[in-house]
Amino acid sequence: MADTAVLAAQTVAAKARPAGTALAARLAELDLPTGGFTRAARADAAARLEAMGLPGARDEYWRYTDPAPFNAPTADALAYTDRESTLFGGIDRLKLVFVDGRFDASASDALEGEGLEITTLAAADAAGDHWAADLYGKLEASGQKPVKRPFAVLNTLAAVDGVLIRVTGKVSRPVHVMYRRVALDADVTVHHVVRLEEGSELTLLETGGIGARSNVAMEVELGREARFHHIASKRADDAKVGIGHVFARVGEGALFKSFTLSVNGSMMRNEGVIEIVGDDAVAHIAAAVLGDGGEGRFHHDDTVFITHAAERCESRQVYKKVLKNGAHGIFQGKILVKPGAQKTDGYQISQGLLLDEGSQFLAKPELEIYADDVKCSHGSTTGALDETAMFYLRSRGVPKEQAVVLLVLSFLADALDEIEDDRLRGDILTRLDEWLTSRASA
Amino acid sequence: MLNIKNLHVKLEDEDKQILKGVDLTVPAGEVHAIMGPNGSGKSTLSYVLSGRDGYEVTEGEASLYDHDLLDMEPEERAAAGLFLAFQYPVEIPGVGNLTFLRTAVNAQRKARGEEELSSGEFLKLVREKAKTLQIDAEMLKRPVNVGFSGGEKKRNEILQMAMLEPKMCILDETDSGLDVDAMRLVAEGVNALRSPERSFLVITHYQRLLDHIKPDVVHIMSNGRIIKTGGPELALEVEKNGYGDLLAEVG
Numbered sequence: 001m002a003d004t005a006v007l008a009a010q011t012v013a014a015k016a017r018p019a020g021t022a023l024a025a026r027l028a029e030l031d032l033p034t035g036g037f038t039r040a041a042r043a044d045a046a047a048r049l050e051a052m053g054l055p056g057a058r059d060e061y062w063r064y065t066d067p068a069p070f071n072a073p074t075a076d077a078l079a080y081t082d083r084e085s086t087l088f089g090g091i092d093r094l095k096l097v098f099v100d101g102r103f104d105a106s107a108s109d110a111l112e113g114e115g116l117e118i119t120t121l122a123a124a125d126a127a128g129d130h131w132a133a134d135l136y137g138k139l140e141a142s143g144q145k146p147v148k149r150p151f152a153v154l155n156t157l158a159a160v161d162g163v164l165i166r167v168t169g170k171v172s173r174p175v176h177v178m179y180r181r182v183a184l185d186a187d188v189t190v191h192h193v194v195r196l197e198e199g200s201e202l203t204l205l206e207t208g209g210i211g212a213r214s215n216v217a218m219e220v221e222l223g224r225e226a227r228f229h230h231i232a233s234k235r236a237d238d239a240k241v242g243i244g245h246v247f248a249r250v251g252e253g254a255l256f257k258s259f260t261l262s263v264n265g266s267m268m269r270n271e272g273v274i275e276i277v278g279d280d281a282v283a284h285i286a287a288a289v290l291g292d293g294g295e296g297r298f299h300h301d302d303t304v305f306i307t308h309a310a311e312r313c314e315s316r317q318v319y320k321k322v323l324k325n326g327a328h329g330i331f332q333g334k335i336l337v338k339p340g341a342q343k344t345d346g347y348q349i350s351q352g353l354l355l356d357e358g359s360q361f362l363a364k365p366e367l368e369i370y371a372d373d374v375k376c377s378h379g380s381t382t383g384a385l386d387e388t389a390m391f392y393l394r395s396r397g398v399p400k401e402q403a404v405v406l407l408v409l410s411f412l413a414d415a416l417d418e419i420e421d422d423r424l425r426g427d428i429l430t431r432l433d434e435w436l437t438s439r440a441s442a
Numbered sequence: 443m444l445n446i447k448n449l450h451v452k453l454e455d456e457d458k459q460i461l462k463g464v465d466l467t468v469p470a471g472e473v474h475a476i477m478g479p480n481g482s483g484k485s486t487l488s489y490v491l492s493g494r495d496g497y498e499v500t501e502g503e504a505s506l507y508d509h510d511l512l513d514m515e516p517e518e519r520a521a522a523g524l525f526l527a528f529q530y531p532v533e534i535p536g537v538g539n540l541t542f543l544r545t546a547v548n549a550q551r552k553a554r555g556e557e558e559l560s561s562g563e564f565l566k567l568v569r570e571k572a573k574t575l576q577i578d579a580e581m582l583k584r585p586v587n588v589g590f591s592g593g594e595k596k597r598n599e600i601l602q603m604a605m606l607e608p609k610m611c612i613l614d615e616t617d618s619g620l621d622v623d624a625m626r627l628v629a630e631g632v633n634a635l636r637s638p639e640r641s642f643l644v645i646t647h648y649q650r651l652l653d654h655i656k657p658d659v660v661h662i663m664s665n666g667r668i669i670k671t672g673g674p675e676l677a678l679e680v681e682k683n684g685y686g687d688l689l690a691e692v693g
Binding site: 386387388389391392393394395396397398399400402403406407409410411412413414416 | 492493494495515516517519520521525526528531532534535536537541542545546547549550553585602606
């Protein structure tokens, strides 16, 4: 089955081309890798994508976000300021640099570390056999039920590079994936796979400009008692159009925590798909989003699906979006408690802070529960800055612009609290403060 | 000194007149109390003086020394030396009490063209002032007023007052929700701040706060106007007979 993936993809393209479908046009522009250890997964993805097609505006899961920019065959060019992200600069970490979605060994640290086995997708995929074969495209595929996620399938099919990390011990030094952009129209597909073995620990950081359009997928498997912290920061010119998927499978007693700061994009969608499969596990996913529609369009969509399939597990979704100048924020979050997942503790909060009347926050919280001894709660609010709190601060002499900054930070606090490490949270806070202060009067 | 002349105020959103010609002068160094039944306009007066939205001044003026208060933003009034201790201090989750205090102190210094306090100077000052109010380090670190008891919130207001060193302090029902011990502690904090340069306007329903913070002058407010002014004995009279007699007397 030498070139199955390519053949399958070409078949999709060939079949579709006469009809001129969106999928055929989309695939025609991609350099589809043949694949080594990923070959079977890519072939499977090609077949699944053919059956599924690209989403249309009428798909239930795309009701609030127009998939057109993701469906378009090519990316629109995006200018960017030539500045390196300095976030987490003061922290000792293992740096992995990706330029336009491809690993740059010369700019990166050596791929080694205590308790770590690291390689890149491109390098490993040249060989036929790899531990990541058990996961690549597998968590993604299992995350397709009951909701279809075509761009994750496309990612499995088309990913050119990424990082493959196997964690065997408690790693204290975070691994930092740093994205850099060069080409103005870079259309980037990156796929990371992380496996945490029993009792291991890792913190993974992601920052920087990925591409004019980006499609990033990450599959994470947490073994028994493993702990994984993920902190991503995406800023204004990092991507114009971006979609990201995090697929996690959380084992017994394990802890999964993911936090994303977004101050970017004109069209962003982040999907979190977490399946808790072991008893007594914990999964938290959080985001702080700051959107300014004044710099062009701003549309930010977080779509989350957490499945409880084990007993005594805890999940938390904390989403906070600050929107101004006509920015749009979307949240679709679901907790599914499977039969037998007793003593589940599921919590979900999504909040929009609208700094003007033209901005909009839409939330679709969902609970689906098939066990009778569970505690699940969800809440969603949309509102303006609290006038009493504004007056309180100003009556103490704090100027209006500075009072807004303090109240925005106050609003985001619950999401930021999901970052356990004080230094990392401090860095994110500093970044936020700078961003807010620089725009306070805008 | 605070000078209020013929102040008329209505609600911005509805045609409801709240203050109907308030005249009041509080000279430097004096403590004045305003008492009055519910709905007489006491809290409205404190909000209008400190610049809260939602009110429209239809007539009259108010000045603090040479500052025309009614033309200023709330933060400008604060920098000019006005301070309002809230009846219900606001909780601000996620913002540390120290951060809040330092931001306020330095914003006011900056507005007055003074040098901002360094981290070290600020901490030294705040610890010193907090100690006398029995505010511990833990309370300083916690988010502003979050999880504070009623007494802690009011003490925190007085701490802000002590840090900001205003010329004119308005206390809006500072005694509400306080037990006897907490009230004494708050009153001691206020008394410690009394000075020949600083004036106080104490708004209260009850005489008991005035047992602890002794006023020079007591005003009775009713239906948007000050209807009677006298010495501390006026407060005792209210405590004994209620407002009924006074209101009837004025007609």
